[in-house]
Amino acid sequence: MQLYSWLATMQLNELITIRKIFVLFQMFYLVCGGKSSQFTRRLQKSHETYPDSTNDSLLIPNVTSMPKCAVLCHRADCEAFDFDSDRSTCRFLSYNSQPGKSFFINTDVESCQSLPAGNPSGVYNIKISQQLKKRVFCEMESAGGGWTVLQNRFDGSQNFNLKWDDYKNGFGTPHGEYWIGNENIHCLTSSQPYTLRIELSQVSGQQGHAEYETFTVSSEKDFYRLEISGFSGNIPDSFRTHHNSNFSTPDKDYDKRPPVHCASSFKGGWWFSTCFEAYLNGVYGAGFITSSINWKYFPTRDRVGLKTSRMMIRPHPEVSSSASVEYGDSSGGSSGSDGSSG
DSSP states (O other), X not given: XXXXXXXXXXXXXXXXXXXXXXXXXXXXXXXXXXOOSSOOOOOBSSSOOOTTOSTTEXXXXXXXXXXXXXXXXXXXXXXXXXXXXXXXXXXXXXXXXXXXXXXXXXXXXXXXXXXXXXOOOEEEEEESSSSOEEEEEEEOSGGGSOEEEEEEESSSOSOOOOOXXXXXXOEEOTTSSEEOOHHHHHHHHTTSOEEEEEEEEOTTSOEEEEEEEEEEEOOGGGTTOEEEEEEEESSOOTTGGGTTOOOBBTTBOOOSSTTXXXXXXXXXXXXXXXXXXXXXXXXXXXXXXXXXXXXXXXXXXXXXXXXXXXXXXXXXXXXXXXXXXXXXXXXXXXXXXXXXXX
């Protein structure tokens, strides 16, 4: 009951507002194990300190993981947090430089999938490898949540007609149009098995999705070669012909259709085969032209420019012992000048 003793020793003029009392009560409720859905309000930038703490922060004991610390911080509407795994403590910052305006929380988590159920979709710092962390968008609502977004197209604000190094390192912003980077995709998918989910929508509002139980991208030395298998979804499997294809960009031609340079012809980076049946990094808003964002047979054979596309991955909950059907190499097919293979 240290908080009660602390309150009793305070002078009356120190409790000058009802707001301070309310904030202190909520902090006491949080530290003592309360389960309120909104633990504290943001404090205006000042020298106010939380009880039983130092350095203008609130220290919460017995927090066993970084995701739990992130959830507590989010629910408390804190400015940022630090998690100490050795001491099992979670420390909140005590002030916000823009009270009522900034809702950013500094969340370091192992992966999007490690976030507890009910956590909001948003930007988090996830571990790409032992040496690298990256800010990504975690989709927590669609198809069970826990997805790391690799690609997002919805308004044409980001140019996707970029070079090899741009696609290697990533571009755009996680909140907006975005490519996470081929090197990051390789690091993630080479560490454990991942499922790929692709979500699409037409200008008409029609929506569709495709999932691939296995999704892997090799290293740069292997030209970020794509491997996919185990299709399911409510749209045709137009991506299957890209299995075992190298990544190409307008300045690097590694496709399977010499002398045509698919990436240069269709203005974007992709796993071009001979050249494509699915192409999600094309020109936004291009209507019926072949360089648009499109997915063959969704909804028809025509190359209808898509309104939105999103690619995201999630680790397998456990390694499956069942065999998956691997797609064969598509290099034997012929491709017309419009990018289709038949």
